[in-house]
Amino acid sequence: MPTVFRYSRPVLVALTLGLMTTLTACSTDTAIPDSSADAPIPVDVIAATATAQQQMLRYTGTIQGAQRVPLSTKLMGIVTELNVETGDRVRKGQTLVRVRSENLEAQKRQVNARLQGARAALQNAKINFERIQRLYKQKSATKKAFDDAQTAYERARAQVEALNGQLAEINEMLAYATVDAPITGYVVDKRTEEGALAVPGQPLLVVETLDALKAVVQVPEADINRFATGDSVTVEVGAAGNVARRGVVTQIDPAGNYASRQFKVQVRLLRQNMGALKSGMYAQVLHPSGVEQTLTVPEEALVTRGQLTGLFVVKDSTALLRWIRTGEQRGNRIEVLSGLRQGERYITSISGRMRDGQPVRPR
Known part of the structure; x- marks a missing residue:
């Protein structure tokens, strides 16, 4: 016979309450799908x-002053005077650097002394030649005397001309003892100090005009024939707040770099609100290349x-x-x-x- 379990009424009540609690908990843990999640938006x-x-080809380059002039001297010597610092504004003709030139000054004094004697000798030779010439015409002087006087006169004149040439050469070298500003602008690079040795051909200063600017870019050989002088382009400068300025192609180098196969192109920025543009900033030149x-x-x-x-x-x-x-x-x-x-x-x-x-x- 099967075993029959008999429970008292309190036990049955307790079991019933436990089963109801379990069913309630299970129904609470089950998530109700949110139909709004799949509603169309x-x-x-x-x-x-x-x-x-309009398609634009981009080329990278640098903003520069419209004129940029490195200043150097042909004279080797000690820098005795340097009147400017980087950032100073200079005017055309202003003396910026002086180089010691005592040796040239001494040579100039020597040449002047010799020239003074040579001019006196030339004057005497001229007077003597004119006198012999008159006597020769009067048949009172021999042909040899006339030739000797003429030769002496020409030799004295040649000596004066030679000394004048030496003096001009010394004066030209002395002109390089002072370095003057060739343009009105700013000193953007200073490469020497007082007491330093100036070497011929080595830049001492760089002067640049910043009132007018240009962009200098390198263009690959495959694209250089797209450019022509007078082309209108756009110049973008990120460091100046991504400003975009109109520019005009003013110069295209006829010969490229043999190593990089690139050509230098200069773009003049139009004089309109240069704003925060400064020389040395990175620039991009946008050149139109057709419509696509x-x-x-x-x-x-x-x-x-x-x-x-x-x-x-x-x-x-x-x-x-x-x-x-x-x-x-x-x-x-x-x-x-x-x-x-x-x-x-x-x-x-x-x-x-x-x-x-x-x-x-x-x-």
């Missing part, structure tokens, strides 16, 4: 279309995840995250190089609730 959708865009069909999207349509950039395309009323490769920024639109095809629909503005696979409802 209204979004603005547009089809990707290619538009004609380009896909662009609004900047607010993009999402970033670390170093990845993407946007949400819409397919079958679902937002799908698509990673793309971007190019240049043109105003508030970004060029899309790959990852998006023409005609595909994408969301133009991303909200914080958007996720991959989110149901959407185009407005």
Whole structure:
């Protein structure tokens, strides 16, 4: 016979209450699906279309003054006077550096003394030649006397001319004992000090005009024929707050660098609100290279995840995250190089609730 358990009424009540508590706890731990999570979100959708865009080729360079002049001397000697510091404004003709020139001054005095004697000798030779010439015409002097007087006169004149040449050469060298500013501008580089040795051909100072600026860029040989003098270009300077200035190509070097195969191109910045531009800043020159069909999207349509950039395309009323490769920024639109095809629909503005696979409802 089966065993029959008999419980008293209090025990049955206790078992019933325990079972009800367990069922209540289990029903509380079970999550109720939130139907609002999959509710379609209204979004603005547009089809990707290619538009004609002016293509720009970029070349890197440096901002410089319109005139930049290294100053040196042909005279070797000690710098005895240096009147400027880096950043000083100088005017054209102002003496900036003096180099010791005592030896040249001594040579000049010697040549002047010899020249004075040579001029006296020339005067005597001239008087004697004119006297012999008159006697020779009167048949009172021999042909030999006339020739000797003429030779002495020409020799004295040649001696004076030679000494005058030496004096001019010394004066020219003495001119290099003082270094004057060839332009009005600023001292942008100081490479010597008082008491230092000045070496011929080695720059002592660099003077630059900063009232007018230019950009100097290196252009590869494959692109140099795109440039022509007078071309209008855009110059961008990131260090000056990403300012963009118009410029004009003023000079194209006819010969490139044999090692790098690049050509130097100079772009004069137009005189309009130079602002924070300074010589030495890194610059980019944008040169137009024709019109191409380009896909662009609004900047607010993009999402970033670390170093990845993407946007949400819409397919079958679902937002799908698509990673793309971007190019240049043109105003508030970004060029899309790959990852998006023409005609595909994408969301133009991303909200914080958007996720991959989110149901959407185009407005």
